[in-house]
Amino acid sequence: MMCSVNRLTLAVGLVVAAAVGPAVAQTPAPSQNATINLIRLLVQQGVLKQDQAQALIDQAESEAVQARASVAAVPAANGEVRVQYVPAIVRDQIRDEVKAEVMAQARQENWAAPNTFPDWASRISFDGDVRLRDESRYFSGNNSNQIIDFAKLNADGPYDVNPNNGRNLPPLLNTREDRENLLRLRARLGLKAVLSPSWTAGIRIGTGSDNGPVSTTQTLGGGFGKKDLWLDQGYLSWVASERVTLTGGRIANPFMSTDMLYSNDLNFDGVAALFNQPLSDSLSLFGTLGAFPVEYSADTASSNGLDKESSDNKWLYGAQLGANWQINDSNRLKGALAYYRFDDIAGERSGACEPWNGDPGCDSDGSRPTFMQKGNTLFLLRDITPNPANPAATPQPQFVGLASEFNLLDLNAVWDTELPHDFKLRSQANYIHNLAYDEGEMRKRSAGQLANNLDSDGNIKSGANAWMVQFTLGNALELKKQGDWNLFAGYKHIQPDALPDGFNDSSFHLGGTNAKGYILGANYGLDQNVYATARWMSTEAVYGAPFDIDVLQLEVNTRF
Known part of the structure; x- marks a missing residue:
């Protein structure tokens, strides 16, 4: 389960990074409210339980603080702060791969939608009839x-x-x-x-x-x-x-x-x-x-x-x-x-x-x-x-x-x-x-x-x-x-x-x-x-x- 939570955290971080775009010296820190809103949306969709969501919020806040400190601590030679640029197509590919991997594990472990049946059960159907005759x-x-x-x-x-x-x-x-x-x-x-x-x-x-x-x-x-x-x-x-x-x-x-x-x-x-x-x-x-x-x-x-x-x-x-x-x-x-x-x-x-x-x-x-x-x-x-x-x-x-x-x-x-x-x-x-x-x-x-x-x-x-x-x-x-x-x-x-x-x-x-x-x-x-x-x-x-x-x-x- 911790592996799944870490992967979801990474996915959330990538979404936030995508919203930030290419970083320059004046780039603002990641928005904490956007991250929390995204996690709450995942809870509403049934992907996360409330206790898992709270753990992610705490971890996201901690990583956001670390990210700001890291950005501020790496000055360039001319005094500017630089963050490595990741092209949009690469970010999208990483996001999709992580999402697919996490959802596959979630379905397998039945925690993404706990009230559903395994895949084999969805392929079986029943029918019948009862007739009472005089x-x-x-x-x-x-x-x-x-x-x-x-x-x-x-x-x-x-x-x-x-x-x-x-x-x-x-x-x-x-x-x-x-x-x-x-x-x-x-x-x-x-x-x-x-x-x-x-x-x-x-x-x-x-x-x-x-x-x-x-x-x-x-x-x-x-x-x-x-x-x-x-x-x-x-x-x-x-x-x-x-x-x-x-x-x-x-x-x-x-x-x-x-x-x-x-x-x-x-x-x-x-x-x-x-x-x-x-x-x-x-x-x-x-x-x-x-x-x-x-x-x-x-x-x-x-x-x-x-x-x-x-x-x-x-x-x-x-x-x-x-x-x-x-x-x-x-x-x-x-x-x-x-x-x-x-x-x-x-x-x-x-x-x-x-x-x-x-x-x-x-x-x-x-x-x-x-x-x-x-x-x-x-x-x-x-x-x-x-x-x-x-x-x-x-x-x-x-x-x-x-x-x-x-x-x-x-x-x-x-x-x-x-x-x-x-x-x-x-x-x-x-x-x-x-x-x-x-x-x-x-x-x-x-x-x-x-x-x-x-x-x-x-x-x-x-x-x-x-x-x-x-x-x-x-x-x-x-x-x-x-x-x-x-x-x-x-x-x-x-x-x-x-x-x-x-x-x-x-x-x-x-x-x-x-x-x-x-x-x-x-x-x-x-x-x-x-x-x-x-x-x-x-x-x-x-x-x-x-x-x-x-x-x-x-x-x-x-x-x-």
Whole structure:
């Protein structure tokens, strides 16, 4: 600390010397008042504490007396007093160097501004959100009560599908019994660290009732048991150039999309390159390229079999190109065209196997989906050889896999316009087509063992298209303060094999595909960064047995 005080004293002395200028015999002594005023200014700016300032004043007075004595004691030959002249440019350079050195030490020792944080802390920021929701689910009494829960069948299976081996039913969905006033919570906390001007790291944790990818909402209750936290995001980003950013890890959705395809809570595992290129003041292009591993086959599958399964990794590749166009002061249009290719996501029919004879599994078990909701066309994966001793009663423990491949064409458009009386309107549309949908290939892949989406004649009841429209009207499209409000209404129509059922919104028709219906709702700003939402969704199945679901959600949303 004494070193810092001495340096500050030297700096003060240099400032005084600069004010004195070149000395001659008649040059006045340094002004004590100017020095004191300067020191007091440093105290007011928070650079010095009061006790340090007093020490400097005392030292400045002592050095001023010594300077006068020194000047008076060095007469020249002709009787004049001379002081060595220091050019102004040299004085300025010395002053700047001393100031920089002193301030650097002051920041390092945290005495120049004692209420601030170290440099590394200034490069870390936090954000998050908390949402409290009351959710009610209403089912029609006319719904079929024999809709199989294939996701649970795969998770708990295999399930013996041979009807001759007992009357145990497969897992079935709840289709008739209402569930009212489920209190649910979503809480997320994120940290972002700026490592350098080009590199950023981020981590986010979140709640969730399970490790499913489409929701971080936790249903409360459970005997007041503690709730789980999951790694929701973890990534590195590199700004490769002014126009290109590369990011990898567990990242937020890098594409312009709607929750009809990808849930708003869905994060992607993999790498993505994002670019943005302005073409004019009103028009710019943007795009994304990405590669994302959906699943790696287990190294040891099957765990207790002598022959291990070959590597069969599932990937999602995505490419998107879009444009932002500021048409005029009141209208803005944003649109994008994307292509998504899901490699090896469809199931595979196994080779002949004999689980009844001790086989630990069949060679295509790993092709079943890691996570699924409902709606996609499925087939039985295992080709089980009958037991010749009792073929009719041979156990048929089965998993199910996706019958269709998925290569998606995705078109999105959003038009924001400002209306009279400070109203704002957002019109949004999304169309998806599965280019890989082929009923002949689905029958061939399944070897005729389709498990759902069939009519009474055995015909496939499915489709390759999905579309949605939504309109939002209010005084704000993004709610940030008290009094902001908007109303929204939309309609969705999702055929069974238009897209994978495992990744989209888990609220509309309680997740998945083979669903159509409308959405109505409103948002209102309760305070800064706090708003309430009411949402009503009424849906039914597109094909197959009757399955109508209405969902009411009442929420308080906060963000920080």
